[in-house]
Amino acid sequence: MKEILEGSHAVAEATRLCRPEVIAAYPITPQTHIVEALAQMVADCRLQSEYICVESEFSALSACLGASAAGSRTYSATTSQGLALMFEVCFNAAGMRLPIVMTIANRALSAPLSIWNDQQDSIALRDSGWIQFYAEDNQEALDLHILAYRVCEDHDILLPAFVCFDGFILTHTYEPVDIPSEEEVDAYLPAFKPYQRLDAEDPISFGMYATPDYYLEFRYENQRAMLRAKEAIRKYGTLFGEQFGRDYSGLIEGYKMDDAEVAIIAMGSICGTVKDAIDEMRADGKKVGLLKIRCYRPFPDDEIAAALSHIRIVAVLDKNVSLGSKGAVALEVKDALYGSSIDVYGYILGLGGRDIRKKDIKAIVDLAEKGSGDMFYGLREELL
Amino acid sequence: MPLNIGCTARPGKGRDNKTGSWRVFYPIFEKEKCTGCGICTLICPEGCIEEKGEKDYVPDLEYCKGCGLCAEECPGEAITMEKEEK
Amino acid sequence: MVDKTIEHFECGHRACGGCGAATAVRMILKGAGENVIVVSPTGCLEVFSTPYPETAWKVPWIHSLFENASAVASGVEASLKRQGRKEKVVIIGGDGATVDIGMLCLSGAFERNHDITYICYDNEAYMNTGIQRSGATPFDASTTTSPAGTCSMGNKHQKKDVPAILAAHGAPYVATATMSYPTDLMKKVETAVNTPGACYIQVHAPCCTGWGFEGSKTMEVGKLAVETGLWVNYEMIDSVVKKVKKVKRKPVDEYLSVQKRFRHLFKPKRNEEEIAKIQAIADRNAEKFGIDL
16 A cells, blocks of 8 residues: 655554564654654554553663563664663674564764764664664665564574664655555564563573683674575565565665666665766766665675676765774775775765765765775865 | 573573582581471572471582581571581 | 472572572572563672573573663563463562662663562672672672771762662552561562562672671571661552561671671771761661661
8 A cells, every 4th residue: 555654654654564562662863753653553552562661762672672582573763872872782682682673763873962864873783783774765664674574583593683764864754655464464474483482381591691611602603693694685585575566685786787887885865866866977978876785784795796896986875984994884895895906985974964965976976986085075174 | 512592591401510519518417406497498598408308308418508507597406517528 | 378399499500608699589489489580680690590501590581781670571571461471570680780770770660560570689789790889788888899998987878778769659569678587588579479560679688708707697697687777677568668577676786797898897996986877877767667676
């Protein structure tokens, strides 16, 4: 059923369709419309869920952790400061192999305080062991939640996942989305069957401590699960296409890449702007393509290397910066292309909600062609 | 043995750790003085004193740490602590 | 009726010999009965009971982090409710995790009145990390971060009154207990676990290693705390104090002098002024709760 919805409401619909038994929510701009919509659904009995108004984001994820361990499908949403507050629990939940799905309405991190979009928050947690999806538009934001639960709850995976979509740019923007029916989602996503749970009939101790004799192997197991997730995403992404008509088997997705000479790599809503810019550049005769990263963790290194094998120049757009080093995505792309002769240029842009126009994308392609990269793009020189 | 996913465990292996090796003193239970109150078995931090029968309490020396709480609290003074010979 | 034959905590755990917390936990689990799920924060109990792959727990048990046991328990309870399951959710955690770092989650869980029972074993310091001061450390106790010294008498602050805080949240049942009075403790646990809503029990659990006394004296030290009025055992039903353990009061010296953590009050010479301050605390407790026989 097609409706025009703001991103938050599309995500709320996706969540409703996935039937989480427990939702723990703490409000934070720009995620508030999601948790409010879910609360109204519960209040109207459209969603059968225990909705806990927790006292902080830290408690939100902790409550989800407890609910997941007790055997429930569970959900939360946050961003920026809230996600930062959950830092400890994120590592904990991934280590305990609990398949929690959480929406991240990407927002810049304080200080300075900013409520506007960039991707620093979720990228800062790239080490945590959570699978990370980035949505280009509201449809992807909706679909990726359903895909995420399917992937995470597979007993060979058992990892939590972030579904990231850009704050305000997507959360508060109206777009047409196709909302699947309950029957369609139930057919794709069966009821949650935990691998193990807290149960008086079969007592298990969860969250023990591991001495140096064991810890390394536990972390290795997490790494292996992450790498298996690539195949799981391909499998369930293909199934998604068969069920709903939109294929998600790719961890990356190319746009006009076949004959491209310059490739732009980006994640999230910026890809929409990039596609429009590419169309204009192509009309002017420039052979530019986009390689969209939809799944950032596990990082699609082999996939990126294969997709760029014919490319001369790569411009990586980073809506984040690893201070003291470079943009996180650019660094990992360079690693994926290690040994090749492709020129990779990183551009840090859009931080704190700074708008990115088609002309900026074109300017970046020009810079890349001139061999100028590894910079903050769009600095207001008069402020420096 | 492969790891349990998520660092979990079912009950049982805790007993592999024989804490009796810690002790310096061990308890001697005198059945004749026992009043059958059951306090020893209740207050032992290890829970290693078993009620084998009426007024017959036996400590499991594989786990007893020799703390002496049972001897201290026994109302019948039926338990004494002796030094382990090494 | 408490089933004293329940043994849900196995031998082989790594608590110190004579550990008050270990004994308390055995008693707590008897009082809680069958069909429980236990949530623990980081601390002595968690560490001495679950070094992978050995676990002392024969009931389902979960440990997440240091400060979030109440939030995790809230999630467990919500999940059980949604699944229509009847297991009781019991949190067993130390004073550090409860009184200090866990206050946020504790307050939230109690404000929402989840059907949980929070039992704090109070050994009055961060024992697992090496005897550092917590919000539950009593006045003038020497710990490694509030040590007695040339210009210090030890901990400068009063014990945080968590039972009162949680009673103020509207908790239907709040109690204090000591592992030295097992029957009382087990009965209170049974009551708390069977009272709907968020209930709290703070259990005094003397620590031979941290307080400085022989492991065999744990029960005796616990009794002295009550008999001197420095620890009061009581029950609050709907925020009103209903039952108090009355004692024939002993002077606080008898309790303080048997513990190394208060040794500085007696050596090199008796510090009358400080002991009088502690006696005043006991006297205030006596008056507030009416403990004198």
